[in-house]
Amino acid sequence: MPKRQSRLLCSVALAAALAAGGVGPLTAPAAAAQPARNLPAGVPSSFADIVQRVAPAVVSIDVTRSAPARPNLPQLFPGFPFFFGFPGSPDGNNGTPSLPNARVSGSGFFITPTGYIVTNNHVVENATKVSVRTNEGRELEARVIGRDPLTDLAVLKVEGSNFPYVTFETNARPRVGDWVIAMGNPFGLGGTATSGIVSAYGRDIGEAYVDYLQIDAPINRGNSGGPTFDVYGRVIGVNTAIFSPSGGSVGIGFAIPAEIADRITKQLISGGSIVRGYIGAMVQNLTPEIAESLGIPGRKGALVAEVTPGGPGDLAGLRAGDAILSLNGQELTSSSDLTRRVGAAREGDRLRLEIWREGRRQTLELRAGRRPADDAPGVVNPADAASLGLTLRPLDQAARTQYRLPATARGVVIDAVSPGSDAAEKGLRAGDVIDRVGERSVAAPADVREAIDAARRQGRPSVLVRVWREGRSLFVPLRLTS
Known part of the structure; x- marks a missing residue:
């Protein structure tokens, strides 16, 4: 052979x-x-x-x-x-x-x-x-x-x-x-x-x-x-x-x-x-163009676009515009790399961030928090929302990341819609943003609850909510149920 x-x-x-x-x-x-x-x-x-x-x-x-x-x-x-x-x-x-x-x-x-x-x-x-x-x-x-x-x-x-x-x-x-x-x-x-x-x-x-x-x-x-x-x-x-x-x-x-x-x-x-770790910052990729403009060409990492007030990052002194280059001594490859590694941390873990600010390297130390989306406080369940059939949550960095919402979006985000509810029949879905209920602008789930309570006191059978999705807004009337 x-x-x-x-x-x-x-x-x-x-x-x-x-x-x-x-x-x-x-x-x-x-x-x-x-x-x-x-x-x-x-x-x-x-x-x-x-x-x-x-x-x-x-x-x-x-x-x-x-x-x-x-x-x-x-x-x-x-x-x-x-x-x-x-x-x-x-x-x-x-x-x-x-x-x-x-x-x-x-x-x-x-x-x-x-x-x-x-x-x-x-x-x-x-x-x-x-x-x-x-x-x-x-x-x-x-x-x-x-x-x-x-x-x-x-x-x-x-x-x-x-x-x-x-x-x-x-x-x-x-x-x-x-x-x-x-x-x-x-x-x-x-x-x-x-x-x-x-x-x-x-x-x-x-x-x-x-x-x-x-x-x-x-x-x-x-x-x-x-x-x-x-x-x-x-x-x-x-x-x-x-x-x-x-x-x-x-x-x-x-x-x-x-x-x-x-x-x-x-x-x-x-x-x-x-349960995921949390530092309270919205980040984007540190692109070659951005790195060059900051005077750190050839570096990868994450650029801080927004810091959540009162979050672990804010308390440690993290600012918008900081470039995060490494986490606990390991260089970052992208903003997603930072998000995954922070998410894998446990609440209370010590995190050491190497940042670039004002033309020089600095080190910030903080303790990881717990992603607010994993906490019950701050979330309005269907009953608390006067049975609109919606589960609402704050429009924080975690929600923006999950639903890919831009920094310009304001209001509260729908996290779930109850099957068979008026909201479901009218096409609302998770990821939609509510920025107005009745005559009130809303910035937190508690604002929605107050607007619904006011409508009930006035004997109204429904409320008019303004919903934002993918850059467009539309008013939708939702029935109030007991």
Whole structure:
């Protein structure tokens, strides 16, 4: 046999042998212990053995949730873009009024034998009913244990035991160019598997708390929340997003790295919510042009655009215009890098910031606070908001980051809309900003409560609120209910 052919057959045989290994709880321990640098080279002859082993842990998720109808746009604005739900937007549907309820499908996977399931937050957000279909066809009702919009992760729970499950691989990861397998429930058709390679690590696609894993395994709509495996069947990520320049269903795939998903899901399971560190500053990237203008060419980091009064940064002397170059001695690569590292800190942790101010380096020390969005005070629940069906929160730096709101936006931000409420029927959604209720401008949730109380005292059945979204404002009347 020619040497070249012999080497090729050996390579294929090695890849097939390694691919036959299992993962974590569904895998042989010897295979799970393989270091990432020993991942097989060349083209595997088949992924069938891996898929067969891990597929039982992957589930399809069916969600029923409210789909707010679009309000009637006043006719005195001919040609004005439809405010609540532009054509092609998630609740726009190209001009067709939404139905009272909508059904969506996604993917997930068991991470414990007792029924805990990981999926994406956007799959179960505003859900009124969630059901899970297992690989063997069982349909189970599920409840949402916790959600984290900032990382797009959520945890569900179904009743039962001895479910097949997989675990996150946090100690080793494949190299750029190594094979990966993405599994999920595209288009609601049931479990499928696609393969590709790791394209890149540390991708920043606009989410402050996640540096994404990029893969080129085809990801179709409905694969959201499914697992990404390496060739040993270890979970190295959670499918979360696709980008298609042509607007189609298949494009560049992104996954939440396993180390982030593992940390977040453990917090959700233990407490139902996420606690993050906080310094109280709105930041932007320190671009080469900005760095040059400040006299520090070639440096990366974060530029402070706004400091929250009374926050940890303000108390430590941080100012707008400061360039933050490093955190605890480690250089920063971007504003997102700072946000993630501060978010990973615990309340009370000591943080040392190296800043550039007035042409020289300075050091500020502070103790991390707790992100206000994770605190109950300052949030108005639906009952406190006179049953408008809205959960409101202050428009602070955390809210601006989460909902990508500009510094010019003023008011209070809607954090949730109750299904079936008048607000839901009229198209209000999380991320909308309310800056006026009745004749009052509002700057805090308490202002909204006072305006509603005043309307009640006057015997009014509704209030007129001005809502801002994506640079445009519109008045919307909302009924008051007891």
